[in-house]
Amino acid sequence: MSGRLIYLMGPSGSGKDSLLEAARERLAERDCLIARRVITRSAEAVGEDAIGVTPTEFDQQEAAGSFALSWRANGLAYGIPRQIDDWLAAGQDVLVNGSRAYLPEARQLYPELIGVLLTVEAAVLRERLLRRGRESLAQIEQRLARNAQFDAASAERDGLHLLDNSVSIERARDNLLALIGASRTCA
Numbered sequence: 001m002s003g004r005l006i007y008l009m010g011p012s013g014s015g016k017d018s019l020l021e022a023a024r025e026r027l028a029e030r031d032c033l034i035a036r037r038v039i040t041r042s043a044e045a046v047g048e049d050a051i052g053v054t055p056t057e058f059d060q061q062e063a064a065g066s067f068a069l070s071w072r073a074n075g076l077a078y079g080i081p082r083q084i085d086d087w088l089a090a091g092q093d094v095l096v097n098g099s100r101a102y103l104p105e106a107r108q109l110y111p112e113l114i115g116v117l118l119t120v121e122a123a124v125l126r127e128r129l130l131r132r133g134r135e136s137l138a139q140i141e142q143r144l145a146r147n148a149q150f151d152a153a154s155a156e157r158d159g160l161h162l163l164d165n166s167v168s169i170e171r172a173r174d175n176l177l178a179l180i181g182a183s184r185t186c187a
């Protein structure tokens with residue numbers, strides 16, 4: 001039996017990483033692993049449980065077939081290690097921190113993926129990016145402009161599950177776990 005691929009998306013600053021950290025233990029109890037991303041961000045700036053590599057290293061790993069999924073956004077390259085295929089084949093669910101723009105390609109590779117879109121109001125998003133303080137103001141403006149290109153209503157039409165993270169992280173975590181549990185029943 002193969003596991004399910006849960007593809008979490010949401011604008012930069014919406015709280016994907018915080019949500020994954022908050023849910024990590026509970027997900028593990030449900031046999032759901034979180035994929036560790038490879039990102040061309042300096043190690044100090046990574047700020048998530050990711051592996052930092054140089055752009056050259058990333059390109060080499062990508063060319064060698066090390067990634068199950070890989071994309072570029074926000075001036076960075078992101079890869080999901082090929083290892084997730086072993087986990088899925090062993091029947092384990094896998095949750096990845098994905099990209100909205102890359103969703104069509106991800107769906108071609110994993111037609112059964114369960115897409116979850118984390119949403120927050122634009123004003124909250126701005127506030128969170130500013131508070132996180134990881135990017136420059138110009139980079140934050142670029143992320144907000146990128147977000148304005150995506151529309152949650154069309155996401156719903158695309159069959160994505162919408163998950164509000166304007167609420168507390170604990171509530172969002174419980175809603176994520178409920179959503180994953182409900183999808184299992186439907187499968």
Ligand SMILES: Nc1ncnc2c1ncn2[C@@H]1O[C@H](COP(=O)(O)OP(=O)(O)O)[C@@H](O)[C@H]1O
Nearest residue numbers: 011012013014015016017018128132167168169
């Ligand atoms: N539910 C929440 N309530 C309040 N602050 C949150 C919540 N979720 C995330 N944050 C904060 O918002 C900022 C961005 O979150 P982060 O997890 O880094 O987002 P992403 O991984 O989507 O870029 C962080 O400073 C984080 O602490």
Ligand SMILES: O=P(O)(O)OC[C@H]1O[C@H](OP(=O)(O)OP(=O)(O)O)[C@H](O)[C@@H]1O
Nearest residue numbers: 010012013073078097098099100101102
């Ligand atoms: O196509 P999009 O949906 O806009 O996504 C583009 C990228 O931005 C997000 O990264 P992340 O939240 O890690 O960005 P940041 O941490 O660099 O802010 C997301 O996980 C993708 O890797």
